[in-house]
Amino acid sequence: MKLNLDTLPFGRSALEVEETFPVEDGEGGWSGLSAGGELTVDNTDSRVLVAGVLAVSCPAVCDRCLEAFELAYEAGVDIQIIRAKPGTPGDEPPDTWILYQVRGEVDLDEPLREAALLDLPIKRVCREDCLGICPSCGADRNQKDCDCPRESADPRWDGLEP
Ligand SMILES: [Zn+2]
Ligand SMILES: [Zn+2]
Known part of the structure; x- marks a missing residue:
């Protein structure tokens, strides 16, 4: 202008x-x-x-x-x-x-x-x-609640998974 x-x-x-x-x-x-x-x-x-x-x-x-x-x-x-x-x-x-x-x-x-x-x-x-996006499954937490744990992955479980 x-x-x-x-x-x-x-x-x-x-x-x-x-x-x-x-x-x-x-x-x-x-x-x-x-x-x-x-x-x-x-x-x-x-x-x-x-x-x-x-x-x-x-x-x-x-x-x-x-x-x-x-x-x-x-x-x-x-x-x-x-x-x-x-x-x-x-x-x-x-x-x-x-x-x-x-x-x-x-x-x-x-x-x-x-x-x-x-x-x-x-x-x-x-x-x-x-609420943002779930870092684990990528779900939009504003739209739906996913079943992923809310905390960051527990390192003690590393290596135990098949
Ligand atoms: Zn947003
Ligand atoms: Zn999730």
Whole structure:
């Protein structure tokens, strides 16, 4: 999405975001990462701040049961558009995405996509109490209860089996 610096109202305004970004699904394919919400734009003489929290969702595979599900999380956005030529020295916080532009349209796709990817949870489970897959027989324990012992195999029995 684009933000036009020439028509942007001075001071504080709201920026409605409803975007879908392509992301690699880890298997060579692409899937869509949807980000939506309202960001705050603070437009001053020297810079424009775009900040807020977006609700993000993307297709994911559960770490425990390997079922596909829609992962939902929140991503913080912190973008600064500095109205100056690139290379202007500054002491901006490291978590902030910095763009240098004086006039015209600013493309926010890349910083918004990066913000959404940055907060992608490392642990992805379809639900907190997902029982996962049985390591012995491969049954999805959310679907059915298998007869396998819940504990890991007892090494004392090794070698006793025929
Ligand atoms: Zn699961
Ligand atoms: Zn089992």
